[in-house]
Amino acid sequence: MRGSAPAPIRPLATNLTQRVLDAAGLIILGKGRELRLALACLLARGHLLIEDLPGVGKTTLAHLLARLLGLQYSRIQFTSDLLPADVIGVSVYEREHERFRFHPGPVFAQLVLADEINRATPKAQSALLEAMEERQVTVDGETRQLPEPFFVIATQNPSYQIGTFPLPESQLDRFLMRIRLGYPPAAQEKVLLAGEDRRIMVEHQVPVLSVGELAALQASVTQVHAAASIIDYCLAILQFTRRSERFVHGLSPRAGVGLLRAAKAWALLEDRAYVLPEDLQAVLPSCCIHRLVSGDGNGRLDHDEVATLILSSVPVP
Incomplete structure (x- = not known):
């Protein structure tokens, strides 16, 4: 890729x-x-x-x-x-x-x-x-x-x-x-x-x-290219949040669309016309933190918790 x-x-x-x-x-x-x-x-x-x-x-x-x-x-x-x-x-x-x-x-x-x-x-x-x-x-x-x-x-x-x-x-x-x-x-x-x-x-x-x-x-x-493997990576992130008992509910399809669009914007700032896994990882906490609620009763999670949990649990393509 x-x-x-x-x-x-x-x-x-x-x-x-x-x-x-x-x-x-x-x-x-x-x-x-x-x-x-x-x-x-x-x-x-x-x-x-x-x-x-x-x-x-x-x-x-x-x-x-x-x-x-x-x-x-x-x-x-x-x-x-x-x-x-x-x-x-x-x-x-x-x-x-x-x-x-x-x-x-x-x-x-x-x-x-x-x-x-x-x-x-x-x-x-x-x-x-x-x-x-x-x-x-x-x-x-x-x-x-x-x-x-x-x-x-x-x-x-x-x-x-x-x-x-x-x-x-x-x-x-x-x-x-x-x-x-x-x-x-x-x-x-x-x-x-x-x-x-x-x-x-x-x-x-x-x-x-x-x-x-x-x-x-x-x-x-909108013209920044996201390869099939990047889309699969984004989908795996969404599905992990929906399956994980750490969250009350997972990320919505709108959150997934926004996450990929934000990754494309980050890639453009890096002067690239294609998305890398690092672009998704860079914007993931900011795109997800306010949409996820902890399933253990502690309320909303902080950026570090979300990033560490999701990125360590979802394999990089």
Whole structure:
């Protein structure tokens, strides 16, 4: 499989994506792998969930990607009193025209930050379900398309914090990846403390990719080749999670499709037009962690547990 690999689809893909990663790495310090996963999620046309403590750069990352990619940006602060209409919009009666006029909500943007999504009630959270899956919203019986590209980055605080509501499985499954940023390494944190305010630095950023270049990269992901052995490897991973007593339930077919698509995006970032087992292994924890629940009553598993258990149990082709 390795010896007969096709030629790269886009010779400039690595240069384009590296420009984004280099610029982002100057502001989000010491998080190269997390930035790479976030970009792969976007290229795979998925949505990203970032779960971590307040103050580690979740909101900054979302705003930064919007600036670097020249995307229309919208931020929704999720609170306990948020209503679905606050997200998708509402029709208002205009007396002078004797008709209702739809006022789009903040979800009508190319990059939407759903900040602290688990501080809203499940009813408000559900306002994003159709948007994330179908890239459209239906209000008053009329369906309205969302802009392209459409990318949701949601942040959530740890579930043990006061005032949080757990995300239902149907909502979690709409996210292609879940990542954590964590604290920066000490050396990078020293630079952060001594340097300029990161929020000001983000405001000064200019786009390093056009929307057209981003769309071309997303299209290139679909052309990345996955050999039959790679598809069998992905299928074996899915079947293992469904058979294993360590999980309450296994990965869904939608999770499998997303896992393979994310692996293709990771391969493109590596300047390859074909998927290797290492690509699946690289994205597996982020694509699966939020979809699996421990069968021993301990709740959700961490990245290391999922990666060690699955990758050590499923043979590599």
